[in-house]
Amino acid sequence: MSGYAISVNTGIAHLVLTRPKAGNALVAGFWNRLAPEIAALDRTGNVRAMVLSSEGSIFCAGMDLGEFAGGIPDPDSPAARESFYHLALSLQETFSCLERARFPVSAAIQGACLGAGLELAAACDLRYASSDAYFRIEEVNTGIMADVGALQRLPKILPEPVVKEMAFLGRSLGSIEAAKHGFVADVADHAAGALHMAMTAAQRVCEMAPVAIAGSKAALRWARDHSVPDALEWSARTQSALWSTQDIAASLQARRSGTLPEHEPLLPKASFGL
Structure with missing residues (x-):
């Protein structure tokens, strides 16, 4: 059992957590299977965007503590x-596989987003939340240090004092405050609204040039962890490699005609010997 399902439709992959009665807690099958599946989707070049959502009233309660049934x-x-x-x-x-994927990942979050669930959300590119959503570094409440991304990614997004209160005090961050600090892009009245926002973002991504989106995501990830001069150097070299006169012409023509542009697709990732 993996506790999730992935479908792909017109370039948008939809990953849904499917254990609502268990708070969509993440079981071993999730941890063992997700990275290879994301890598396979990314390898094809057919996925242009991904939306991550969950069934029920809780986005994700974190790691399933039942995994420790045999002993801590x-x-x-x-x-x-x-x-x-x-x-x-x-x-x-x-979670890092989502961050490295060539396609942007948008999360639709409702209710509790705790522990590993928060770390999953933090690895996404965009987050949309319902008004009842809240976020908490739950690990500190169970006697351990968060170790799969919260303490590394959140300080790049949220103010340091907010992260420290979450990390040291187990403080919850509501959706409105999360939006004020930029962790959440927008807040909807209910879960369906958050999912609509995430899907709308994914559809908009699919209208853009795939190479430009992949390059932009890579550039943002590089800039986050490097100095401005290093990031500008990286960007100049990458732009020289990705520059597409065909995509530029298609975008300009579509703007003049009021139609959707036809861009060059991403190719499958090259493999040695194949």
Whole structure:
């Protein structure tokens, strides 16, 4: 059991968490399967945007604590701790794959977004929330440090004092405050409204030149973690590689005629020997 389903329609992938009775808590199947599936979607070049949503009244309650039914992991030797390190890296990759994908990922969030659920949302490019949504670094309330992205990504988006209160005090951040600080792009009255916003964003992305979108996402990710001069150098080199007179001409013609442009598609990621 993975606890999610993915469908693709007209270039938009829709990932839905499907365990509403369990608060859409993330089970082992989710952690083991998601990264390879996202990589496969990204490899084809056919997906232009992704929307992430969930069934029920709760977006995601975090990691399913039932995974610890056999006992809480207790790496009690150097070899066991070295092995545990690789487990942590594997869990981090589950969300980092969304950040690295060539297509933008928009999340529609309702109700509780806790722990690993918050870290999942933080790895998305855009977040839209219902008015009842709230966000919390839940790990600190269970005696552990958050380790799959909250403490690394949130400080790049939210003010440092807000993140520290969430990390040290287990403070919840409501949707309105989250929007005020820029973590949430917009707030809807209800879950359906948030999903509509996310889908509308995805549809708009699909009207853009795929190479330009992929390059923009990569440039933003690079700039986040590098100095302005380094990021400008990277951007100049990348622009020289991605510049498409065909896409520019198609965009200008579409603007004049009031129609949708026909852009060059992304190609599948190249593989050696294939």
